[in-house]
Amino acid sequence: MSTPAIRRRTPKSQRRKDGLIQYAKDITSQNGEDGIIEAIFQRIPPSNTNTTNTTRYCVDVGAWDGKHLSNTHSLLTPPDSCWQGVLIEADPHRIHDLKQLHEPLGNLCIHSTVSSNVNSENSLLYILQHRANHVPKDFDFLSIDVDGSDYWLLHDIWNPPTSKEQTYRPKVVCIEANPTMPNDLIYIPPRNDTIRHGSSLAALVELAEQNDYVLIETTIYNAFFVPQEIYTKHFSELVPDTSIEALREMTMGTSIYQLYDGTLKLWGCKKMLWHNMPMDEAKLQVLPPQKRSFPFAPQTSSMAESAFFKSTSIVVDMSAYCKDSSSQQQGNEKEESQEAAAVKRECASEIVRQLKYDGFVLVKGTGMSQQVCQDALDNTHAFLQEADESVRRSCLTKDRARRGYSPMCTENFASLIGEDGPNDLVRKFRIGPTTIAEIGAQTERTEEISAASSGTPSSSPLHSPNVWPSSEVWDEHSSTAFRNATETYYERICKVSHSIVQAICHGIMFEEHQSNPDQQSTLSSLQAIASKDISDHTSILTLLGYRKGTRHKKTQKKRHVHPLVAAHTDVGVITVLLFDGGNSALLQRKSSPTNENNDEDQWTNVTLPPMVPEDPIFVVNIADCLSELSNNCLPSTLHRVMPGSGVSPRNCLALFVGLQPQEMLHFHHDHDNGQQDGTIMTYEEWRKRRIAKSQAVLESNKK
């Protein structure tokens, strides 16, 4: 059997059927209320039996047209009725019909909203006191159905704001309870007329008990209460057990259960009761299908090795965004069809869904050609692995910009998270942007920019000349090919990564908007980043080369394998990685505690296909700046490079995406006390602070 068997069994019910519910019948009511009300009043004599006046009074709050689903119609309309009604309705159309029906019968129809604001002239208390003062305080029947603040209306007639006012104590109260709320939930809605939540039966029972009322029956939507003394006198035999369990069966409840693999399942009512829409189990999920597995299942080594790529890596197709970037340049932006917009939206949501989970995602459909990628990897291999060290040393990194070659063991990524550790066992070569867009054109801003970056705009180390291996040391052909392949890859991957950043920004903004449609966005910087062109970015392409043979080894205790690149987070916006199938090094990210493992120290391998496919696949990970700009909705996940199982050299092309130095960023902070504020600074400033912060941690560690 490959699908589960799911059936319903009828549980043993504690619900008693021998009380008032046995009299259930509908004339105009919805779920048997008419019969129950009749049976109740057969047992309660009119107040003034000793006089000739046997009039009974009812108040119907939310009376509609006086007939539709009415609980008072069958009391008020018979020709010889002893009932007099006060019927309150807010809707102008319904009040028209209500008056037509009830005014000829001598009932009072009041056109008014009924407010949960107890000091308002629309409060039920005020309306009863001032517009229906013929109604005795202990009138016979109160029916409340206003689909929102019902709880508070009842609360306030029982508990007037000043002790001078007499409380109303109707002999019978019928009030709506939200039928989807479980018996053990006490849900008291906010005291606000515009909020429509309903209250739970348990909340109403609690309120009733506080006011000496007793629950005597329920229907699907309504609960009936009588004062304690009336209960004792007239109902204690018919309704000996007044517990919620004895008087209510949950028939509209929805429950959620969890499968071991993290799938959420719905049970019970799967319909949106007031919207007539099905609940979508797929939309309810916390984990995407490909991330669902049991965290504590015993792992076989073959599973760990081979199944990883298949089972945990969904590759997000970015074509909606990456193709779009070319048409946008042709100025077709406005004409984007609805369909295309929907595809982009889906793409943006999917990439964010993945990234939110672990900060890493695989992407394809970028429009990058296999040839450009393979060329760049091959030339990286030629330079970092095969060429003589003298070739690499001919373009050594000299300045703060660190363009050019950084030999093995000269850098230390542990420092990025403020940790001390041996230098990284990797060779690197960097290129970056060399030109700076016409900042001078924005003349009026030049001064403040210079002030902010304490120097001329071009003094940013992010904009510097690239350095290339000398053709005197490396043959002309190799050095030209290396430069061409690297520059081409750089130019293309910068564009692609901009589209990816756009998709991510859009995805987070959609999400924020969906969960908080009325609130002003706290993500203004994302909006700005997504809409910028990229002429002035500061993205750096780093070629990384790893090989077998680790110098740290001797100093290490047995079994302890030291990383080649220490655990760190990336500093910029996002990082876009492409690596070859070399097996001497392995990228790992910190495992997400929710699914893969609960152990703090677990790492998950990040792998790509060993050969660049026709539609190349890239690893994208969130870096610190975007994580902060997203209000930490996207994690900047710790990652490291470990020695791999084999001896083949491994090469990696890492694009560290950076914004333009003067981009103004708005960081939002939520404080524990619920307050919010923000900081505005340029990207350059943020970067300096970020680096300074980790260095400060390092300094204080040394002390």
Ligand SMILES: O=C(O)CCC(=O)C(=O)O
């Ligand atoms: O080589 C890799 O796989 C990733 C290296 C890395 O994380 C980095 O340089 O920031």
Ligand SMILES: [Fe+2]
């Ligand atoms: Fe990194």
